[in-house]
Amino acid sequence: MSRTLLFACDLSAENRAAFARAIRLANETGARLDVVHVLDPYLPRRVLHDLEEAVVADIAATLTDIREDYALAEPANLIQTVAGAPYAEIIREAHEREADMIILGAHRKRGQPDLVTGTTLARVLRGAPCPVLSVSHPATQSWQDILVPVDFSLTCRRTLRETLKRFPESRLTLLHAWNIPGERELGSSSDYARWRDREVATLRRHLEQETEQLMGELERVPEVELELEQGDPLDVLLTRLRRQPPQLLALGSRGQLGRQSQITERLLAEPHCDVMLCRSW
The missing domain is CATH 3.40.50.620 (HUPs)
Structure with a gap:
């Protein structure tokens, strides 16, 4: 068809x-x-x-x-x-x-x-x-740099799958924002720092496994880079868009990053790049 x-x-x-x-x-x-x-x-x-x-x-x-x-x-x-x-x-x-x-x-x-x-x-x-x-931006070239905020939700998996399928020649940056409890109170403790590093390493492995599983289901896949940043997901994403805007942002339409209505309204009102929104089902 x-x-x-x-x-x-x-x-x-x-x-x-x-x-x-x-x-x-x-x-x-x-x-x-x-x-x-x-x-x-x-x-x-x-x-x-x-x-x-x-x-x-x-x-x-x-x-x-x-x-x-x-x-x-x-x-x-x-x-x-x-x-x-x-x-x-x-x-x-x-x-x-x-x-x-x-x-x-x-x-x-x-x-x-x-x-x-x-x-x-x-x-x-x-x-x-x-x-x-x-x-919102001129179509002077194909999208080569695509940013995909990721978590472990069904919406995120669908968005990543759609992006991998539709843009197999592009470079994908997967951005995950994380908040580990106790950072403010225990951040100076060496024991806490070791525990935090183990948690972040585990998180990275989980994200890499999720991505590899999806990539294995597709015939052609783009270059993929995983970024982990600590902080509130909305704040991390907006800071990333201001500092280094991609050519395309791929985002789930529901359930993504916790405060979806806020982030969607902010992105549509202040477009740092073109935006693709994918449904969650």
Whole structure:
């Protein structure tokens, strides 16, 4: 069965980076690119008909412009419009087309996490049947540097599997943040330090075994590096993104890192890189 990427196009200038990434991914994976724009269902029928033709023509022209700007080949594509609530129609189209991935532009209200919750992007993330890409950076090259926060959850395993499967030529950095009890009170004790080092070594072995097991189930795997950092998972990740942002962050949509809603809102409001969110089931 052929693969399908679903790109939700809102015709905005900010959406151009996401459109370029969608075209690049379609070419790299051999997938068909379905471009969908959601129209206001309350417009008069005659207006909707005329607007549909204009929107399709505009999207086709934009596709050509972006291909020329980025020197990209034209993938197999289908451009359509639908009428309804944007987030509901995007999710419905993804189900009906059995899309492998949904691609959206980044949240426009930069630096305002409290405004993310009710956006189309946030609602699609909550109901999408497949991974969702939030794109904010120009698609000048393929993603080579991917950061994956990891723990021992089912969500983490699925996210890592999706990333390994979809980007076998990339470099993956697996970031695990850990908090060991007693560090503040006993950190200066040599006995505690030896116990802590044993715990960290055990943790690293467990993570390496988890990763090797997943990699053994796939035919092609990328270069993988494991990083352990002490601290609150949310703080560790945000510090890492500010200090050394990857080209892509792969994150589970639920259950990851304990405070998922907080971290998702922060990442969508202040995108340090493109973000792929994967469902937990």
